[in-house]
Amino acid sequence: MKVLLKLGLFYGIIYLFIEESYLNYPEYFPKTKYDFSKNNLSKTKIELGRMLFYDPILSIDSTISCESCHSPYNAFSHTDHRLSHGINDKIGKRNAPPLFNLAWKSSFMRDGAVNHLDMQSLVPITDSLEMGNSLGNLLYKLKKNQKYINMFYEAFGDSTINLDRVLKSISQFELTLISKNSKYDRFRLGEDHFSDQETRGYELFKKNCSNCHEEPMFTNYKFENNSLEINQVLLDSGRFSITKNSNDFMSFEVPSLRNLSYTYPYMHDGRFSNLFEVLKHYSGPKFNYVSLTEKEIIDIISFLLTLNDKEFILNPENKFPVNKLLK
Known part of the structure; x- marks a missing residue:
């Protein structure tokens, strides 16, 4: 990676190299657009994000997870129906897009309604046709879960669970979804x-x-x-x-x-x-x-x-x- 050329210039660059080592991609890929300086990747945060991505706890009734519409075996899309499905068998209005190489994107959703990866998860979590949850209820459920209390402590150094940490952790996992071996x-x-x-x-x-x-x-x-x-x-x-x-x-x-x-x-x-x-x-x-x-x-x-x-x-x-x- 190009960051390797800057290794040793000063501590900040060394740190960036260590964090970006989670993002292995070919030299012919363009420069990433995501600002990693505001969300440095770490193993514990990536694992926390992975846990949140697959956990239906994000939905109001704990029946729908991110993976419900974004299956890893379908490049994090779905193939069994044309439109996304949500809580109570509600039908969305769009086909769920695949998730990979997100570090190179600066807008999200099929209409570009979201301009930052960290904010994208808010849409399905609160959409009445998808997870149908409120942010307050989501945080309440997570704070009552000892497993998440422990994982947030491991990832951030304390057990504080807030929206910023939830969203950035999900982003961390999604940023590691790099397709480069075709x-x-x-x-x-x-x-x-x-x-x-x-x-x-x-x-x-x-x-x-x-x-x-x-x-x-x-x-x-x-x-x-x-x-x-x-x-x-x-x-x-x-x-x-x-x-x-x-x-x-x-x-x-x-x-x-x-x-x-x-x-x-x-x-x-x-x-x-x-x-x-x-x-x-x-x-x-x-x-x-x-x-x-x-x-x-x-x-x-x-x-x-x-x-x-x-x-x-x-x-x-x-x-x-x-x-x-x-x-």
């Missing part, structure tokens, strides 16, 4: 090669898709209108609902294309069940920028599959903390 990444490192079909797909991708899905993160982190018609049931207008700017109508966050095999269905409302449907949309009459034959679509899909990161999906360090949560 075939594409091995190709970039010179450790693997593409097949002929994958190579054709890569060239087609660079020609037709890379304006929005920039390498190596495969997103430009912007909000774009991709010619989807508004869902007449959900009436979700995307970024427009936040900015009230007519230019933002039906604009949604450009998602990363990593781990697509694990994150179907696709789009903000899960309207497309497979990648062929997605690319048919982009090569159809409503989307004027791309013209693809079915063979070219198949070649692009072949390349997109090289972005799957099986190591990330199976990494035991980001899974349910059985020994602590069920202890």
Whole structure:
């Protein structure tokens, strides 16, 4: 990592290097956007965040956890339904996005409603269609739980449980969710090669898709209108609902294309069940920028599959903390 070049200049830089050692990623990844100086990573805080992420105690009735909609086996998204599910079987209005490489993001939610990772958890915790909790009740439940009293003491040096510590601990765990071990990444490192079909797909991708899905993160982190018609049931207008700017109508966050095999269905409302449907949309009459034959679509899909990161999906360090949560 680039931080290593600064090792030894002064104590603060050494400390930063130690903290960022939890974030191993390739040199060709861009600079992270998260300010680690305000939330230095530590093993105990990451473990506390992992515990909170998987614990349904965050919801009003202790039935829904973050993992309920963000399964580690689906790149921290869900695939069994198009829209997120909450307490009392309530149905949300959007497909739950995957969670990885969050340190490189500066806005969150599909409409960019949240501008900092530390604040993002507030939305599902308090949303009546998701966890339906109040912040006061959440803190009350945690303060009554001896397991959490002990873990906050281990993480922060005292047993004070407040909202700032809860949110930053969840962020710490989420910041460690880094997808970087796909075939594409091995190709970039010179450790693997593409097949002929994958190579054709890569060239087609660079020609037709890379304006929005920039390498190596495969997103430009912007909000774009991709010619989807508004869902007449959900009436979700995307970024427009936040900015009230007519230019933002039906604009949604450009998602990363990593781990697509694990994150179907696709789009903000899960309207497309497979990648062929997605690319048919982009090569159809409503989307004027791309013209693809079915063979070219198949070649692009072949390349997109090289972005799957099986190591990330199976990494035991980001899974349910059985020994602590069920202890």
